[in-house]
Amino acid sequence: MARASTTSDVFNALADVRRREILDALISGEKAVGAIVDDLSMSQPQVSKHLRVLSEVGLVRCRAEGRHRMYRLEPTRLRPLQEWLTKYEVALHDRLDRMDDYLRELQRQGEGR
């Protein structure tokens, strides 16, 4: 089997630099496809395709305005990523705490002598 489908989850959708660039371009607010094309100097079909992927995982939402399509971020969908990261922050802090305890114990023993 090859790599898991890019549309399956947020992690895969974010694996591509271009898609991250598109998201970055949308931080400042809603934008039409053409505006993104101009900002990033990518081809229009490429932008549309990446937007489709981002849509499918819910990271962006689309709104029709005349013949333009305005895309905007849906940052709430980054929550799985945040939660995943949190586990590691906790692990890291726990480890630092243990290290801290250890150092304190060493110091206590040193004082005792």
Next chain:
Amino acid sequence: MARASTTSDVFNALADVRRREILDALISGEKAVGAIVDDLSMSQPQVSKHLRVLSEVGLVRCRAEGRHRMYRLEPTRLRPLQEWLTKYEVALHDRLDRMDDYLRELQRQGEGR
């Protein structure tokens, strides 16, 4: 051109579910390859190859102990991910703040009438 190399950055390394599972397995602490194989019921070569990818982006570190190889997390390497996420939290909060201001303004005008 196809997808950017998986070894190029943390985002690509995390795109694969198996690799995330391996990292999860290491949260509790240092483990030998065989232990990971047992925990996740993946083939040994598969685990080794994923560990190699994770090594190359610095997400895990390896220590030889006899004929075992002990792998451990290097959670500091998740910082690029954290920083990237932070941008979006800020954007989200700013947007909520603006929304808040707007609602307050509406309310103020309502009271004024």
Next chain:
DNA sequence: TCATCATATTCCGTTATCGACATGTGTCAA
């Protein structure tokens, strides 16, 4: 209705990724 603008979709060739299997490397113990 027809032309045009904005965007989406399709087709295609290249390339990377992944898993399975086989094999190589290095360490320990007898």
Next chain:
DNA sequence: TTGACACATGTCGATAACGGAATATGATGA
């Protein structure tokens, strides 16, 4: 030294992702 163990690496086939070019869709305006 030999064999067993723990792990790394290499090869292969299938799959799917990516970019580019062409084309389709759909709204607007003359």
